[in-house]
Amino acid sequence: MKRIGFLACETTLPGAGERRGDAFEHDLMVGALAPALRDHDLELDVIDWEAPISAFAGLEMVVLGTAWNYQDKSKTFLARLDELEARGITVCNAPDTVRWNITKSYLRELSENGAATIPTLWREIVTYKGALEAMEVFETDRIVVKRQIGAGAEGQELLVRSALPDAGWSFGHPAMLQPYLPAIASEGELSFIFIDGELSHGVRKHAAKGEYRIQSLYGGTESVHTPTAQEEQAARAIIAALPFDPPLYARIDMLRSDDQLLLMEAEMIEPYLYPVQGPLLGERLAAAIAKRVHQ
Template sequence: MMTTLWLTTCRTWSNLPDNLTLLVQQLEEQGVKVIVAPWQDWQQADWVLPLCAWDYASHSHAFRAWLMRLAEKGTGVFNPLELVRWNMSKDYLLDLAKVVEVIPTIVLDAPNPEAFLALIHQKSWSEVVLKPLIGQSGKAVTKWHAMQQTALPDFSCYSSGLIVQPYIQEIEQYGETSMVFFNGKFSHAVKRQPPVGEWRANSAYGVEVFAITPSAVALASANQVLQSLPVMPMYARVDGTDILEQGHFLLNELEVIEPALYLHTATEATAQFVQAILNKIRKG
């Protein structure tokens, strides 16, 4: 009987991106029937790969319920559900800060002007970056400068909670290094370089993406992150700023839910990912 794999998109962006067409083609050549549909539209499938669930942060309660339904139905998943739930909320960075160098991160579960200003005063941070505790694709990621802005941030954007970090100016120069791993083995890496005058390394802000060879320091940090997890994810992307002149790597994110894997930037990447998927299916 043919194995079915539900490659999820989302209702906000229901179409599969062109750079995953080859992935679908190679899986079907190996006898896997691929169903492409939003995660919100339930499909009967043996396995699910939420690689394009790019709106879950806007529907986090529904997404958690969907994960629970997968567990109840016994649907096969490629990264453990407990790891996915942990990775949804960016306070996972507090755990990883015990392992590698992470951009200093403070969580405000119930952000308000008093708590925010008290934090800025306590840390003596003049320029900070604000991110939703549960967020994707740079949405509601803003920069706030204590000396230049009189208006406080709009805290209504952060109903899930707020991450506050000092602004790391080096990202303007070095961009963000993204390293992709399959079963803990390094596959390929890209640099996401913001345009001049921009600092957010997301596709929504005109970032340039190109293949690179990561530094030994960046690769070692990424391996430390993955080895620290309770279980090795089948696919993962580790992002950070590789400050080459200072010889250190600042972790920005670990993504094990729906990372852009940039398979089109490396010749063997799609084949490697297909093989990892097939191995997982065969092991059950």
């Protein structure tokens, strides 16, 4: 039976010490994908992406799974993906796609290609003064400052004019600044999951009370969301704006502003794909994988 690797990391893998608070999402993904792959005569092997290279011997393909610790070692991560590819293992999504997606400046390119994105200022350094300037530019009292290389809202800060940090404050990473969009607290964030460019399902993600980050690590919850025709069109327009063919999987995260859905992120590295809200996800992903390895 051909084997497909599912890249995990030391804190998402079961049985390797203390797991992350959201490791249950790893279990849900594997639980959806493994049985669906078996129907295609494929076996799923869950592997730490940092394992010795010998652990990958004999795999046909790897999917990037729950490698949720790559942010601070992105060069090593990319080198590993290249190494796997050089050994004849298909890597999905492709290393070039990952390289493009790893720095959020891809949002700039998509916006130049006509995608509707959240207004953003790009800064190598953000000081207190720079934060105030962003509030002026966006005519708002609340801004979100994010890392240009980041995931899981790590290192992100919400700055509010009535409770500013002290004048010596600065942000420790190359940054992107955005107006805080209040829709996050009302409608929530909408995600659209695409497999090989086809919409699989939609999800609505809500933050916990008093929080604005929707990630499960911060108490966020999600529910099934059936996209309207207009929403589907907005999400498809993002896929169409990609500078390459639609990848195996993509999660398009959007937030509404003035009745328009704006792109927050187009996640093509190791997004959680919400199999609980999309019961056909496992089958669709398995079929797309089978198409690649059985051809």
